[in-house]
Amino acid sequence: MLATFKIQKFNPETDGKAHYRDYEIELPERATVLEAIIAIKEQLDGTLSFRCACRSAICGSCAMRINSCARLACKTKVADEVARFGTVLIEPLQKLKVIKDLIVDMDPFWRMVEKVRPWLMPDPHETPPERERLVAQGTDRDVMRDSLCIFCACCHTDCNVTEIEPGFVGPAALARGHRYVADTRDGATEQRIRLLSDSHGIWECARCFVCTQVCPKGVDPRESIRQIGHLAFERGLVSDDGARHAQAFLDSVKASGRLNEATLPLKTRGLGVLGMTPLAIRMFLKGKVPFPLQKPVPDVEEIRKIFELTEKKR
Amino acid sequence: MLEYDVVVVGAGLAGMRAAIEAAKASKVTVLSKVHPVRSHSGAAQGGINAALGPDDSTESHAFDTVKGSDYLGDQDAIEILCREAPDDIVELEHMGTVFSRDANGRIAQRPFGGAGFPRTCFAADITGLVILHALYEQMLKTGIKVFEEWVVTSLVVDDNKIRGIIAIDMRSGRLEAIKAKAVVLATGGCGPVFHNSSNALISTGDGMSLAYRAGAPLMDMEFMQFHPTTLKANGVLITEGARGEGGHLLNALGERFMARYAPQKMELASRDVVSRAEQTEIEEGRGIDGCILVDLRHLGARKIKERLLQIRELAIDIAGVDPIEEPIPVRPGAHYSMGGLKTDVSGATLVPGLFAAGECACVSVHGANRLGGNSLLETIVFGRRSGKAAGEFAASVAAPAFPESAIRDADARIEGILKRDDGEKGYALRRELQETTHENLGIYRTAGRIQRCVEKVTEIKERYASVIVQDKGRIFNTDLVSAIETGYLIDLAQAMAAGALAREESRGAHSRRDFPSRDDDKWLKHTLAYWTPNGPRLDYLDVTITKWPPAERSY
Ligand SMILES: Cc1cc2nc3c(=O)[nH]c(=O)nc-3n(C[C@H](O)[C@H](O)[C@H](O)COP(=O)(O)OP(=O)(O)OC[C@H]3O[C@@H](n4cnc5c(N)ncnc54)[C@H](O)[C@@H]3O)c2cc1C
Numbered sequence: 095m096l097a098t099f100k101i102q103k104f105n106p107e108t109d110g111k112a113h114y115r116d117y118e119i120e121l122p123e124r125a126t127v128l129e130a131i132i133a134i135k136e137q138l139d140g141t142l143s144f145r146c147a148c149r150s151a152i153c154g155s156c157a158m159r160i161n162s163c164a165r166l167a168c169k170t171k172v173a174d175e176v177a178r179f180g181t182v183l184i185e186p187l188q189k190l191k192v193i194k195d196l197i198v199d200m201d202p203f204w205r206m207v208e209k210v211r212p213w214l215m216p217d218p219h220e221t222p223p224e225r226e227r228l229v230a231q232g233t234d235r236d237v238m239r240d241s242l243c244i245f246c247a248c249c250h251t252d253c254n255v256t257e258i259e260p261g262f263v264g265p266a267a268l269a270r271g272h273r274y275v276a277d278t279r280d281g282a283t284e285q286r287i288r289l290l291s292d293s294h295g296i297w298e299c300a301r302c303f304v305c306t307q308v309c310p311k312g313v314d315p316r317e318s319i320r321q322i323g324h325l326a327f328e329r330g331l332v333s334d335d336g337a338r339h340a341q342a343f344l345d346s347v348k349a350s351g352r353l354n355e356a357t358l359p360l361k362t363r364g365l366g367v368l369g370m371t372p373l374a375i376r377m378f379l380k381g382k383v384p385f386p387l388q389k390p391v392p393d394v395e396e397i398r399k400i401f402e403l404t405e406k407k408r
Numbered sequence: 409m410l411e412y413d414v415v416v417v418g419a420g421l422a423g424m425r426a427a428i429e430a431a432k433a434s435k436v437t438v439l440s441k442v443h444p445v446r447s448h449s450g451a452a453q454g455g456i457n458a459a460l461g462p463d464d465s466t467e468s469h470a471f472d473t474v475k476g477s478d479y480l481g482d483q484d485a486i487e488i489l490c491r492e493a494p495d496d497i498v499e500l501e502h503m504g505t506v507f508s509r510d511a512n513g514r515i516a517q518r519p520f521g522g523a524g525f526p527r528t529c530f531a532a533d534i535t536g537l538v539i540l541h542a543l544y545e546q547m548l549k550t551g552i553k554v555f556e557e558w559v560v561t562s563l564v565v566d567d568n569k570i571r572g573i574i575a576i577d578m579r580s581g582r583l584e585a586i587k588a589k590a591v592v593l594a595t596g597g598c599g600p601v602f603h604n605s606s607n608a609l610i611s612t613g614d615g616m617s618l619a620y621r622a623g624a625p626l627m628d629m630e631f632m633q634f635h636p637t638t639l640k641a642n643g644v645l646i647t648e649g650a651r652g653e654g655g656h657l658l659n660a661l662g663e664r665f666m667a668r669y670a671p672q673k674m675e676l677a678s679r680d681v682v683s684r685a686e687q688t689e690i691e692e693g694r695g696i697d698g699c700i701l702v703d704l705r706h707l708g709a710r711k712i713k714e715r716l717l718q719i720r721e722l723a724i725d726i727a728g729v730d731p732i733e734e735p736i737p738v739r740p741g742a743h744y745s746m747g748g749l750k751t752d753v754s755g756a757t758l759v760p761g762l763f764a765a766g767e768c769a770c771v772s773v774h775g776a777n778r779l780g781g782n783s784l785l786e787t788i789v790f791g792r793r794s795g796k797a798a799g800e801f802a803a804s805v806a807a808p809a810f811p812e813s814a815i816r817d818a819d820a821r822i823e824g825i826l827k828r829d830d831g832e833k834g835y836a837l838r839r840e841l842q843e844t845t846h847e848n849l850g851i852y853r854t855a856g857r858i859q860r861c862v863e864k865v866t867e868i869k870e871r872y873a874s875v876i877v878q879d880k881g882r883i884f885n886t887d888l889v890s891a892i893e894t895g896y897l898i899d900l901a902q903a904m905a906a907g908a909l910a911r912e913e914s915r916g917a918h919s920r921r922d923f924p925s926r927d928d929d930k931w932l933k934h935t936l937a938y939w940t941p942n943g944p945r946l947d948y949l950d951v952t953i954t955k956w957p958p959a960e961r962s963y
Pocket residue numbers: 417418419420421422423439440441442443444447448449450451452453454455456457535536558559560561594595596597606607608611614615645743744765766767768780781782783784785787
């Protein structure tokens with residue numbers, strides 16, 4: 095199969111800014127994008143620079159943007175990309191500084207992972223057993239799922255929130271945080287939930303599911319974030335604006351079947367909402383402030399029943 | 409200049425375990441050419457052995473290992489490995505490693521090849537990944553400094569003592585020196601000496617080669633393990649756990665052909681036995697397109713999805729086969745180097761202050777054939793022991809003088825490659841090397857073929873002297889690093905071929921068609937290879953036998 099590639103190049107020693115270069119190369123039918131760029135490097139352009147190691151989607155080195163989506167090059171088939179897009183566009187992961195070609199500075203990502211204190215913190219009062227700690231079969235399903243993460247940063251760099259809020263610790267770090275929250279051997283659950291639901295934690299998640307969608311390993315960070323949120327509510331650790339926002343959302347729908355966008359900011363931010371006055375005035379002048387008094391939807395009783403049923407089901 | 413008591417080169421399981429231990433008493437740092445979690449230990453799927461169950465014994469684990477090694481393993485080292493295994497597993501568990509559990513909530517254990525008892529602890533089929541993460545997280549917790557993406561290019565040895573290392577910091581492209589009282593090499597395997605190995609592209613035997621050139625001998629390099637189940641397209645591994653969970657091997661006629669080769673153990677005979685059986689089936693025309701089949705269908709979708717999740721994905725992605733519905737075509741592939749730097753049971757090489765652990769070392773616990781699940785164990789047990797010994801060594805010596813000329817020499821070597829315009833690219837040389845080892849140094853060997861390999865490798869080495877790269881820059885020059893790595897592979901191939909040619913017997917993974925049986929009278933001994941400008945000089949060393957006199961080996 096003859097395939098064409100458009101690859102973003104940047105050599106810090108000679109280039110002022112990044113540019114694209116086209117390549118055309120003959121490949122076996124089942125070639126992966128990694129095999130393709132290795133062939134390009136060996137045959138056409140020895141300067142083409144990227145990271146790679148295991149070739150089997152377990153080391154997380156070869157994450158890059160392939161046709162505008164963060165993916166592992168070793169797990170992406172050239173033929174599939176060509177069938178969908180005609181060509182293969184390859185760029186470095188977004189939001190991280192490019193060092194050279196497809197190699198980005200991963201340090202900011204690692205610092206986020208470190209923030210969640212990713213190591214076991216057993217209860218300090220417990221005397222460790224002589225043998226292994228017991229873990230009932232089946233209770234570690236979430237821990238296993240979170241453990242599949244290979245820190246490729248696909249989710250982190252394609253996340254819609256890290257786009258506008260660089261302080262957000264991001265889905266990969268939160269999933270790793272959850273791995274320890276869910277671990278029955280850990281003794282710092284409360285401390286962890288506080289940490290993870292702090293500012294720049296779970297409540298900054300916009301619930302867009304991009305992380306879960308781009309994860310090459312089936313980790314489902316959004317589900318891990320949801321579970322931490324749930325535990326935060328159960329334990330009443332809900333002082334963060336984000337938690338209050340979620341609560342206000344729920345209360346509004348429960349009460350009227352509608353989302354009352356006019357009272358939402360007040361309930362979320364309390365008196366802090368005063369700081370938003372200039373924005374409110376500008377919105378008012380553009381006719382964008384919603385009317386605060388809303389009639390419930392006609393079948394609001396039905397909606398309340400849904401709430402009752404779901405609460406019972408828990 | 410940076411200065412440490414102990415410098416650990418490599419951040420796979422062996423390196424990180426060594427660093428954690430050494431840090432208890434000394435100033436330690438770790439260098440790795442990739443971020444620690446990218447190390448190839450993370451690709452280990454099947455599990456790690458320890459006699460944990462009340463009905464199992466460390467003695468029985470040791471015997472299985474001795475027998476698996478075809479009696480070439482040093483029995484004192486094997487006894488240490490097996491005796492210390494249970495405590496090390498418990499320690500990993502206490503650190504936070506996730507393990508699959510049995511009905512009582514204890515660490516579950518699956519049967520593995522060559523073992524008389526189900527003693528392989530695992531986490532589904534991501535065992536290496538979860539241990540790698542647990543150790544990395546312990547490193548974060550303890551605050552051990554890691555120089556990530558620093559590629560070590562020289563060991564500085566002066567007056568037969570280790571003085572430190574020199575590395576390229578990929579990000580700046582600069583050469584940096586670190587002065588050290590002790591150095592622990594934990595740079596992993598060298599699968600890419602062969603075509604389509606199961607190893608990572610980064611497993612290029614750097615530490616083995618660097619120490620070999622610096623005067624430390626390699627041991628038993630002719631023993632390369634061919635794993636029975638690797639994917640045809642690129643050598644990626646299908647874990648032995650697939651057979652441990654009950655998978656069958658079938659030939660083109662649909663027969664479970666292992667009945668002819670290992671009637672008792674069948675698919676769970678030692679790897680050398682199974683790989684030879686497969687190769688024979690393929691050569692005698694009962695293969696399918698150069699492969700045989702591993703059939704998991706009877707295990708059922710649930711078990712496959714729960715315990716063999718990763719290999720199912722790999723089979724689908726790489727071979728286009730879903731093992732729930734179809735058998736997977738596989739063939740034997742280069743997988744693990746039993747050989748490595750000769751060390752004692754504390755990881756000390758023959759150069760004072762230089763230690764080695766993990767796959768780059770040869771203690772020797774695997775002898776002529778490693779049992780599945782024993783290598784991860786080795787990284788932990790001997791990683792820990794070498795970290796401790798390196799710390800103690802560092803405490804006993806004064807800070808060494810670091811010869812300044814070493815940096816200039818290293819820089820001149822690199823400049824030499826960068827400036828050269830006339831010569832051959834390393835990639836082509838590497839491919840030729842892999843072709844000749846694949847053809848002539850594979851599962852079955854003969855004097856004629858090995859001789860051809862020796863000559864070809866010598867020729868490649870001569871051509872390598874004028875290797876060129878296209879990338880002339882300094883920052884993140886992966887073109888340059890690859891060319892340097894090819895040089896390591898060539899040196900190791902020479903040692904392998906020389907050892908293989910000399911060893912006129914068949915033992916474990918080394919099968920000579922012209923000398924088909926084991927010859928304990930002449931060859932119950934380790935091969936040592938010393939670097940010389942004219943190729944390896946061989947020497948021999950007795951095998952340590954404590955309890956188990958060599959006996960016939962059948963499965
Ligand atoms: C696919 C696969 C599956 C396996 N499954 C199992 C299993 O189930 N059970 C089992 O017991 N064994 C298994 N093995 C074998 C086992 O995984 C390896 O032998 C073991 O993990 C090697 O660990 P290590 O720490 O020695 O090296 P590695 O984990 O390979 O680490 C090497 C380290 O050295 C660094 N390094 C190398 N060169 C340099 C340099 N020049 N400068 C700086 N740093 C350098 C690398 O960056 C890396 O951090 C498997 C092997 C493979 C390939």
